[in-house]
Amino acid sequence: MNVLLRERPRPDRIRDLPSAWRLAILTVCFGAFMGQLDASITTLAYPALRTGFHASLAAVSWVSLSYLLTLTVLLVPTGRLSDAFGRKLFYVYGFGVFTAASAACALAPSLDALIAFRVVQALGAAMLQANSIALISNAAPREKLRQALGIQAAAQALGLGLGPAVGGLLVDTLGWRWIFGVNVPVGVVALVGGVFLLPCTRERNPGIKPDLAPLRLHAVRWGLLGAAGGYLVLFGPLVLVPVIMAARGAGALSSGLVLTTLPVGFALGASFLKCRAGVGLGLAVAALAGLLVLPFEPVVLVPLLGVLGLGLGAYAPANNAQVMAAVAQKESGVVSGLLNTARSLGTSGGVYLVTSAIALANHSSGRGSRYAFAGLLIVCLLTLAVSVRPSPHAVPDELVDKFPSPLGPQIGPLVRGDDQQRVGDLRQLPRQKRQPREVGQVEREAAHSQ
Structure with missing residues (x-):
C-alpha cells in the first residue's frame, strides 16, 4: 500500500538537465490540453449519438453536462487531497483514470453507460487540472514562472478551441467512438511522461479537509473573480461565432477557420505577450467594442477575434501568477483547484450568457449576437476593474514569484x-x-x- 502512495523521483540524468523544468511543463500541458479538449469535443457528436442511441437531444446533452458538472465539483477537493498525498502522485493517477475511462467511453454499449463513464473520466480530468498550476509553480524557476503559466494557459485554450473541430473531423471520418478513443494513446504517453519527468512534491499539507484560508487573501479572491471573468469572455465567442456564421450560410469548415483565430491568438498572447494584466484586458475591451458595432463579416471577425485572444492570453497567466505568488507552497494545490474551478464556472457562464442573449432576442441571431457581445463587453470591463484594483501587497508582473512587501x-x-x-x-x-x-x-x- 505504501508503494502505491509513494512518488517516484525523476531519474538523475533527467533531473540534472538544464531543461528539466521545461520537460515538466510539457507533461503538465498534455493534461491541460486533453482536459479542455474533452470538455468541448462532444458537442459535434450530438447528431451521431442521437442516431446511434435513438435518444433525444436533452438526453444526449448529459454526455457533456455530466463531465462539466463533475469536473467543477471535484476540482477543489482533489486539489486539497493532492496537497496532502502528493501532487505528482495525483497527477499520474489522474492520467491513469482519465485514460481508462476514455477507453470505456469508446466501448460504451448504451447512452446511460456512456454518461456514467464520462463521470469517471471527469474525475481523472479533475485530478489533472486541479494540480496543473501547482505543479508548474513548483517546477518552474522563479524568473520563468510567468512564461510557464502562459504555456499552460495556451495549451488549455488550444484544447478548448480545437475540441469542436477535432470532434467534427473524427465523427465524420472514424465515428463518434473515436472522439474518446483518441485519448488512449495520448494518455499512455503522458502517463509515462508524468512518472519520469515530473518532480516530487517537496512540501505536503496533512489532512483531507479543504482549507479555504487562502480565500481570506484579497489577491486570491479578486484573482479568482478575474479568472472566471476572463474565461467567460473567452468561451462566449466560441459558442457565438458558429451561430453568426451559420446565419450567414457558412459551412462548418468556414466557421471553424474564422473561430480558430481566437484560441490561436490566446495561445500567442499567453506564450509571448508579456505585459500587465490591465493592458491585456484593455486589448480585449477594444476588440469586443469593435465586435459590438462593426458588421459580422469574416474580414472583420478574424482580426478582432485574434486581438481578443491576444488580450485574454496576456491576462490569464499574469493573473494566475499573481494568485499563486500570494500563497504558501503547501496551499498551492487547493488554490490551483480554486483557479480551475473559477475557469470552469466562467466557461459555463459564457455558454449561458450567449444562449440567454439569443433567447432574449426571440432567437434572432443578428440582434441576439449584439446583445451577447454587449454582455461580454460588460463582463470584460468588470474584470478590468478587478485587475487594476489598488492592492496593499501588489506584486509586479515581472516579479510574480516574489513574495509581497511589506510582508503580510x-x-x-x-x-x-x-x-x-x-x-x-x-x-x-x-x-x-x-x-x-x-x-x-x-x-x-x-x-x-x-
Missing part, C-alpha cells in the same frame, strides 16, 4: 538553504531576519532536486 499574513515557511528544513514562519521572525526574496527560490530549488 499567509507568507510561506522559511527554509534554510543548507539543510532545507523549516525553521519557522516569516511572521514570527524579527524583521531584520526576514528574507522574503529568497523563500520562493529556495523552495523551488529543493523541488528541482527531486
Whole structure:
C-alpha cells in the first residue's frame, strides 16, 4: 500500500538537465490540453449519438453536462487531497483514470453507460487540472514562472478551441467512438511522461479537509473573480461565432477557420505577450467594442477575434501568477483547484450568457449576437476593474514569484538553504531576519532536486 502512495523521483540524468523544468511543463500541458479538449469535443457528436442511441437531444446533452458538472465539483477537493498525498502522485493517477475511462467511453454499449463513464473520466480530468498550476509553480524557476503559466494557459485554450473541430473531423471520418478513443494513446504517453519527468512534491499539507484560508487573501479572491471573468469572455465567442456564421450560410469548415483565430491568438498572447494584466484586458475591451458595432463579416471577425485572444492570453497567466505568488507552497494545490474551478464556472457562464442573449432576442441571431457581445463587453470591463484594483501587497508582473512587501499574513515557511528544513514562519521572525526574496527560490530549488 505504501508503494502505491509513494512518488517516484525523476531519474538523475533527467533531473540534472538544464531543461528539466521545461520537460515538466510539457507533461503538465498534455493534461491541460486533453482536459479542455474533452470538455468541448462532444458537442459535434450530438447528431451521431442521437442516431446511434435513438435518444433525444436533452438526453444526449448529459454526455457533456455530466463531465462539466463533475469536473467543477471535484476540482477543489482533489486539489486539497493532492496537497496532502502528493501532487505528482495525483497527477499520474489522474492520467491513469482519465485514460481508462476514455477507453470505456469508446466501448460504451448504451447512452446511460456512456454518461456514467464520462463521470469517471471527469474525475481523472479533475485530478489533472486541479494540480496543473501547482505543479508548474513548483517546477518552474522563479524568473520563468510567468512564461510557464502562459504555456499552460495556451495549451488549455488550444484544447478548448480545437475540441469542436477535432470532434467534427473524427465523427465524420472514424465515428463518434473515436472522439474518446483518441485519448488512449495520448494518455499512455503522458502517463509515462508524468512518472519520469515530473518532480516530487517537496512540501505536503496533512489532512483531507479543504482549507479555504487562502480565500481570506484579497489577491486570491479578486484573482479568482478575474479568472472566471476572463474565461467567460473567452468561451462566449466560441459558442457565438458558429451561430453568426451559420446565419450567414457558412459551412462548418468556414466557421471553424474564422473561430480558430481566437484560441490561436490566446495561445500567442499567453506564450509571448508579456505585459500587465490591465493592458491585456484593455486589448480585449477594444476588440469586443469593435465586435459590438462593426458588421459580422469574416474580414472583420478574424482580426478582432485574434486581438481578443491576444488580450485574454496576456491576462490569464499574469493573473494566475499573481494568485499563486500570494500563497504558501503547501496551499498551492487547493488554490490551483480554486483557479480551475473559477475557469470552469466562467466557461459555463459564457455558454449561458450567449444562449440567454439569443433567447432574449426571440432567437434572432443578428440582434441576439449584439446583445451577447454587449454582455461580454460588460463582463470584460468588470474584470478590468478587478485587475487594476489598488492592492496593499501588489506584486509586479515581472516579479510574480516574489513574495509581497511589506510582508503580510499567509507568507510561506522559511527554509534554510543548507539543510532545507523549516525553521519557522516569516511572521514570527524579527524583521531584520526576514528574507522574503529568497523563500520562493529556495523552495523551488529543493523541488528541482527531486
